[in-house]
Amino acid sequence: MKLSRAPLAEGGDGRETAARGDPFVKARGIYTVMMRLPKFEYRVPREIKDAARMMADAGPQGQFVAGGTDLYPNMKRRQQTPKTVISVGRIAELNRIEGDGESGVRIGAGVSLTDLCEHPVVNRDYPMVAAAARTISTPVLRNMGTVGGNLLLDTRCNYYDQNYEWRKGVNFCMKKDGDVCWVAPRSSKCWAVQSADLVPLMVALGARVRLVSTVGEREVTAEGLYNDDGIDYLHKRPDELLADIRLPPLNGWRAVYRKLRRRDAFDFPVLGVAVRLDMGEDGTVKAAKLILGGIAPAPLAVREAEAALVGARLDPERIAAAAEACYVKARPLDNTDFIMNWRKQMARIYVTRALEALRDD
């Protein structure tokens, strides 16, 4: 294999940008054997209020980082190019888990996924949360990645999660540097996929998140955090810091998360099914939440399936009706691993399995 010699830098100002050509080779004049991070300013606050102030100072070019397992690959591929990166990794207040199943649990956004998986109270009272977190990525990446980072994971797409040269080769897509969606070229909307495992589960559980900025703080439901657009995928202003997530007290509900991926060892979900059922004394379903992840730009609540489950015991006919409703509602596009028709068919099977896991008998 012959390595191509990159052109020498021509006395530029060093602030290479995507618009001015290949950002990897331009400033270096060496063989392009490594994808490196672009230059940025790095700040490390110790308090939430300092983080909020630094972000206000940085303006639209600022970006929070926690574990870096989503942001840094994206920066290496020039999908995200912040000028100021503010690390929340050393803010002690973000690194706590408080409460229990009776009071509800508050999980700091900076808690690592490993610590979430191993936390005794979470395992005892919210085993479905620990189990879902264990399906995220690998042990090494869970040491680095955080709860907050998973909830705010950038949407993913086969035409977006590629290096700069690849994306340039297709003349870019509308999510970064281009103006067309290669999955649906006549669409005015970006269809990059919500691909985090905790997201559908937190929405199904009715968790709430606290957002902090210099303007103040507010609490919103997890459901209210997500927007069905691959580019503008959060109802969160960029200057708002996700501080923590609150799980509701245990009072008779049960929940489960099931995930479809190619390799069980290590992959993003191409379908996630999260269900919460509130059961009455007589064993009938009083309320149901059924959320599909990994198939659309936002977690998808399937109201028809929820309606099919409420008011009766969880029997095979109800489960089949709910699974059918999810099959109809799931409309994945051809922008992740696996062919889309098969992913659509799997919705029926994974919803059935998730609901079977919640049956008593």
Next chain:
Amino acid sequence: MPERTKQKTHIEFTLNGEAVEVAFAPHKTLLEVLREDLNLMGTKHGCELGECGTCAVLVNGRSALSCLVLGLEAEGRSVETVEGMASPAGLHPLQETFADTGAAQCGYCTPGFLLVAKELLAANPRPTREEIKEALCGNLCRCTGYIKIYEAVELAAARMRGEELELPREAVYGLD
């Protein structure tokens, strides 16, 4: 002259048990700092995106992918690379058993496997095969497979507990 930031940052941290100081461009990853500024080539540069695990190091005893950690984040912390595994007394038991069982073929993935396995054995001296598989699932070997690697970890775990483990004869090269 256009404005240009050329400043290097200067940090101190503990590397393989020794205090080190190093100066580097502040946007460099720990992988780049280890290989390019400290000339420690044991930590390998693989996928660069957190998918392959060969650049794994231990930061304060916990595994992390050095390609996704800023060098700045090492400040005040303790970093261990594969160069720190052997001691004057000899190789680490994991290094010995990787050699004994033929668990390395081209060897490019080996440093990452060794450090993640070391982290596993520090927390769990008697892991089951399933626990070893789970712990190592983020480290990819493209040469041959994982059986010999699992066997090497099992053998090292036994030796570190002061036991000897009988491996399938076909798994062991050159022990006689």
